[in-house]
Amino acid sequence: xxxxxxxxxxxxxxxxxxxxxxxxxxxxxxxxxxxxxxxxxxxxxxxxxxxxxxxxxxxxxxxxxxxxxxxxxxxxxxxxxxxxxxxxxxxxxxxxxxxxxxxxxxxxxxxxxxxxxxxxxxxxxxxxxxxxxxxxxxxxxxxxxxxxxxxxxxxxxxxxxxxxxxxxxxxxxxxxxxxxxxxxxxxxxxxxxxxxxxxxxxxxxxxxxxxxxxxxxxxxxx
Amino acid sequence: xxxxxxxxxxxxxxxxxxxxxxxxxxxxxxxxxxxxxxxxxxxxxxxxxxxxxxxxxxxxxxxxxxxxxxxxxxxxxxxxxxxxxxxxxxxxxxxxxxxxxxxxxxxxxxxxxxxxxxxxxxxxxxxxxxxxxxxxxxxxxxxxxxxxxxxxxxxxxxxxxxxxxxxxxxxxxxxxxxxxxxxxxxxxxxxxxxxxxxxxxxxxxxxxxxxxxxxxxxxxxxxxxxxxxxxxxxxxxxxxxxxxxxxxxxxxxxxxxxxxxxxxxxxxxxxxxxxxxxxxxxxxxxxxxxxxxxxxxxxxxxxxxxxxxxxxxxxxxxxxxxxxxxxxxxxxxxxxxxxxxxxxxxxxxxxxxxxxxxxxxxxxxxxxxxxxxxxxxxxxxxxxxxxxxxxxxxxxxxxxxxxxxxxxxxxxxxxxxxxxxxxxxxxxxxxxxxxxxxxxxxxxxxxxxxxxxxxxxxxxxxxxxxxxxxxxxxxxxxxxxxxxxxxxxxxxxxxxxxxxxxxxxxxxxxxxxxxxxxxxxxxx
Numbered sequence: 001x002x003x004x005x006x007x008x009x010x011x012x013x014x015x016x017x018x019x020x021x022x023x024x025x026x027x028x029x030x031x032x033x034x035x036x037x038x039x040x041x042x043x044x045x046x047x048x049x050x051x052x053x054x055x056x057x058x059x060x061x062x063x064x065x066x067x068x069x070x071x072x073x074x075x076x077x078x079x080x081x082x083x084x085x086x087x088x089x090x091x092x093x094x095x096x097x098x099x100x101x102x103x104x105x106x107x108x109x110x111x112x113x114x115x116x117x118x119x120x121x122x123x124x125x126x127x128x129x130x131x132x133x134x135x136x137x138x139x140x141x142x143x144x145x146x147x148x149x150x151x152x153x154x155x156x157x158x159x160x161x162x163x164x165x166x167x168x169x170x171x172x173x174x175x176x177x178x179x180x181x182x183x184x185x186x187x188x189x190x191x192x193x194x195x196x197x198x199x200x201x202x203x204x205x206x207x208x209x210x211x212x213x214x215x216x217x218x219x220x221x222x
Numbered sequence: 223x224x225x226x227x228x229x230x231x232x233x234x235x236x237x238x239x240x241x242x243x244x245x246x247x248x249x250x251x252x253x254x255x256x257x258x259x260x261x262x263x264x265x266x267x268x269x270x271x272x273x274x275x276x277x278x279x280x281x282x283x284x285x286x287x288x289x290x291x292x293x294x295x296x297x298x299x300x301x302x303x304x305x306x307x308x309x310x311x312x313x314x315x316x317x318x319x320x321x322x323x324x325x326x327x328x329x330x331x332x333x334x335x336x337x338x339x340x341x342x343x344x345x346x347x348x349x350x351x352x353x354x355x356x357x358x359x360x361x362x363x364x365x366x367x368x369x370x371x372x373x374x375x376x377x378x379x380x381x382x383x384x385x386x387x388x389x390x391x392x393x394x395x396x397x398x399x400x401x402x403x404x405x406x407x408x409x410x411x412x413x414x415x416x417x418x419x420x421x422x423x424x425x426x427x428x429x430x431x432x433x434x435x436x437x438x439x440x441x442x443x444x445x446x447x448x449x450x451x452x453x454x455x456x457x458x459x460x461x462x463x464x465x466x467x468x469x470x471x472x473x474x475x476x477x478x479x480x481x482x483x484x485x486x487x488x489x490x491x492x493x494x495x496x497x498x499x500x501x502x503x504x505x506x507x508x509x510x511x512x513x514x515x516x517x518x519x520x521x522x523x524x525x526x527x528x529x530x531x532x533x534x535x536x537x538x539x540x541x542x543x544x545x546x547x548x549x550x551x552x553x554x555x556x557x558x559x560x561x562x563x564x565x566x567x568x569x570x571x572x573x574x575x576x577x578x579x580x581x582x583x584x585x586x587x588x589x590x591x592x593x594x595x596x597x598x599x600x601x602x603x604x605x606x607x608x609x610x611x612x613x614x615x616x617x618x619x620x621x622x623x624x625x626x627x628x629x630x631x632x633x634x635x636x637x638x639x640x641x642x643x644x645x646x647x648x649x650x651x652x653x654x655x656x657x658x659x660x661x662x663x664x665x666x667x668x669x670x671x672x673x674x675x676x677x678x679x680x681x682x683x684x685x686x687x688x689x690x691x692x693x694x695x696x697x698x699x700x701x702x703x704x705x706x707x708x709x710x711x712x713x714x715x716x717x718x719x720x721x722x723x724x725x726x727x728x729x730x731x732x733x734x735x736x737x738x739x740x741x742x743x744x745x746x
Contacts (some may be wrong), residue, residue, distance in 0.1 A: 046568055049724050052611055054316075057311040058723050064310060064334070068238045071334060073278045075240045075271075101277045102446075105384070107295040109258055110273050 072099035223251055223301050226652040231304040233416050233659045238307060239278055243269065246275040250285060250299035257294050281446065282336035293395055306451055308655065308729045313454050317378065324369040327351065329378070337382050337446040340370060340669040363695060377488065380450040418552065456492045460484075461736055463553045467527070467534060471711075474515065475523050481508050482548055493550040493744055499544025517543075532556050551741045558738035565647060566615060572605045573598055578615065578638065586619055586635040607636060614646045641742055648735040655728050669714050676711055679703055 016219055048054075067072060074096075223231075231251055236244040238455055249265050262272045276297060279285035284304055310333050313600075317465045325692060327347045332338060338346075344366045351361040372503065374377040375604050455594035460483040468476035485508055486497035506520050512589050515523075527535040534553050539545035567575035577596050581587055584595070593603045621633040666673070686696060703711075 032409055041569075041572060043568060048720065049727060053315060053319075054723060054726070057315050057726050058719060060311040061722050061726065064330075065237065072337075073239055073243075073281070075242045075274055075278065077241045103282055105446075106277060106280060107289075109295060110277055112270060112273060152662065202555075 070096065072096045224649060224652070227301055228252060228647055230652050230656045230659075231301055233656055233663075234304055234307045235664075237659070239275075242271050243275045243278055245285065246272055247279055247299055247304065250279075251304070252299045255288070255296040255298040257296050259298070305652075306514060308725065309611065309733070310452075310725060312458070312729070313449065313451070316454060316457060317373075318586065321369055324351065324366055325373060327388060328366070328370055332379065332447065332449045335447040337440060339446055340367070343447065344370060374447075377450055377453045379447050380453075381623045382446040382448050384445050414679075450651060452492050455733070456487070458733055459550070459554065460487075462551075462734065463534065463548070466553070469528070470530075470532065471587065474513075475527055477513060478505065478511065478520065478523055478619065479527070479548065481505055481510065482546065486548070490550075493741065494537065495741070496547040498544040498648045499538045499547050502544040502546065503542050505546070506543075551745065554734075554738045554741050555640070557690075557734050560641055561734055562615070562640065562643055562647065566610065569613075570606065570609060573602070577606055578610065579601065581616060581636050582638050582640075586634055588633065592636065604692075610643060611636070615643050618643070636733075640685055641739065644735050644739055648732060648739065651728050651732045651735070655725055655732075658721050658725050658728070662718055665714060665717055665721070669710065672707060672710060673714075675707075676703060 102112075223597065228248060228251055232244055232248045235247045239247075245265055245267065247262060249261060250327070253264070258269070258272065258276070261276075262269045265272070267275075276285060279299070280287065280297075283300070285297050285299050287295050289295050313333065314330050317329040321328075326667045327350055328343055331343050344363050347366050348361040348363050351366070355361065370379065408566050412686055462481070463483065464476050464480045467479045482497065482500055484504060485500055485504065502517075502521055504522060505524070506517055509520075515565070521544065524535065524537075524544060528537045528546065532552075532558070533549055536547050537544060538547050540663060563575060563579060563582075566578045573596075577592060577598065580592065580596050584591075587595070589604065589607065592598075592607060593600045596603060598606075611618065616636050616638050619635040619637050620627070621635060622628075623631045623633070630734050683696060683699055686699065
């Protein structure tokens with residue numbers, strides 16, 4: 001405070017002349033609002049390049065945009081149900097090719113599984129056929145322990161078979177019932193590992209329920 | 223990833239793959255590597271849709287996966303690869319200039335589908351080419367596969383990593399996800415198969431299918447190919463260097479540089495600081511056939527190029543008539559600097575550009591000295607310096623005279639840090655493109671009703687022409703679109719074209735800046 005000469009008088013800590021204002025000159029006004037959103041520019045932008053190459057690339061770009069929309073990779077958002085079904089909508093649907101990815105290159109968990117499509121009864125029949133009832137969490141855990149004891153070889157054989165079977169089927173492009181059950185079963189085993197309290201026959205994520213079931217079978221809810 | 227990059231990726235993904243893929247992709251870019259269930263939980267989408275989206279993203283090389291311990295598979299997005307989608311038209315056009323229509327369609331199919339097997343590509347391209355040919359002519363598979371082989375030889379197309387084939391059956395369980403490997407040597411191998419067949423026209427496909435005997439069914443290959451973007455980038459970089467030399471000197475010197483670059487295409491890796499040394503004799507032999515300049519003239523040109531202050535070409539030895547290299551990193555740095563200078567000039571005026579170039583040359587310079595060297599009045603010079611400083615084209619370096627850093631006793635030097643200025647400009651470019659895309663989408667949405675109407679009218683006219691209608695009827699249909707509406711459509715089309723063209727050209731700047739930043743980072 002000893003260095004404060006003259007109370008309340010502003011003293012610059014640096015040489016004001018260095019910045020460009022002479023001593024005692026009126027400083028410019030303090031800006032009280034943010035700068036404008038679209039300030040005027042003194043210099044207008046240079047016009048775009050034109051030429052054969054540029055025009056061709058432009059046409060290509062627009063074409064690519066349209067083509068991408070029609071490819072099977074473009075996943076449309078499912079629209080909400082309209083109150084009136086418009087007649088024209090039927091004729092404006094774009095027919096897309098079905099794309100089946102190469103499952104060998106993707107992780108196993110990517111394969112689509114039709115969860116709980118069939119009711120529990122046919123599933124039980126298949127389970128009985130396979131000889132491994134998987135309707136209870138505890139049973140499955142016990143089974144897992146058994147399998148681990150028996151060694152991974154057997155389990156992997158089973159899974160290998162199922163996987164190969166599903167690979168072949170998916171290559172042909174048919175969805176087989178056995179396939180679904182096999183995948184479902186394989187998936188269920190993994191599912192149980194998470195120790196959830198819900199019995200397997202219940203639907204897991206509410207989102208899947210009824211939203212995308214292809215066959216119009218009503219889910220049996222418990 | 224900066225916010226600007228994420229926004230741009232989100233817009234690109236949405237335009238090309240739809241909203242669901244966009245949501246998943248952006249989530250992965252933001253949060254890094256994540257397993258399947260966490261993605262589904264965090265984004266609130268159903269597992270099924272997440273799987274579909276991930277399949278699409280993996281197919282297009284935008285997302286990669288890795289198996290971690292305990293069998294958990296984690297997915298990671300490649301943000302920079304998403305941004306490459308802006309450059310697709312440039313890749314396709316470049317292939318067209320090098321390998322004509324067949325090559326162009328091959329690269330287009332590969333880019334649209336992510337990866338494809340060779341037989342699938344050949345078939346699709348042959349069909350497409352047959353569509354455009356005259357009636358009765360068909361495209362032979364052999365020609366298409368020849369072009370494909372040429373593309374693979376020059377490394378524009380490469381093999382994707384594939385599942386390793388194990389001969390012995392593994393005793394353990396199959397892994398949750400395949401680990402894809404690729405041998406460096408096998409990257410550009412093309413399966414030797416003779417694809418016999420011709421392209422099919424969509425209309426008369428039944429007759430053709432019946433005509434082909436069963437024995438001639440083409441064999442299918444199983445390993446996938448993808449477009450090698452790095453090779454394209456190398457080509458673009460070479461193009462930029464050649465055109466820079468042509469602008470600075472003359473056509474002949476640019477041809478010489480082009481020859482040198484062509485000779486080192488395969489021998490030099492894309493990230494090398496300079497090409498392999500080439501002797502003057504070799505260059506003389508490899509000059510294009512049309513150019514007949516004598517050896518002495520060539521030597522003179524090479525000496526001139528090597529002495530140029532821009533240092534694109536350097537002399538590395540005297541054997542073989544003089545060994546010359548092209549300094550790739552220096553060339554990229556010069557190009558990036560030139561971009562910065564040009565941006566300063568267009569934004570702030572030529573006086574600012576003069577000050578900018580002065581500071582670049584002197585490296586560190588005081589405010590007083592700027593006024594003297596640039597010969598610009600003090601007040602204006604100060605104003606310009608501060609403007610550039612506030613826009614981050616320049617920065618201040620403090621050199622204190624006393625330990626207490628008192629401002630009155632400190633030197634303040636202006637300097638340009640090219641790397642950080644380039645980064646700032648790159649960030650701005652991303653923002654610009656995001657703005658351009660949004661504006662284009664807005665314009666299209668505003669006039670959606672009008673666009674749909676015009677499309678319907680065109681469809682009606684086309685169908686009427688096919689069934690053979692009179693002029694009067696066609697006229698009547700065309701009048702369904704009134705004159706002001708036509709005007710509106712014209713304006714819309716012009717605006718959308720301008721916005722699209724701007725996107726393509728901003729992408730060129732992005733390419734230069736990214737290449738420069740990448741090579742500088744590698745050097746450090």
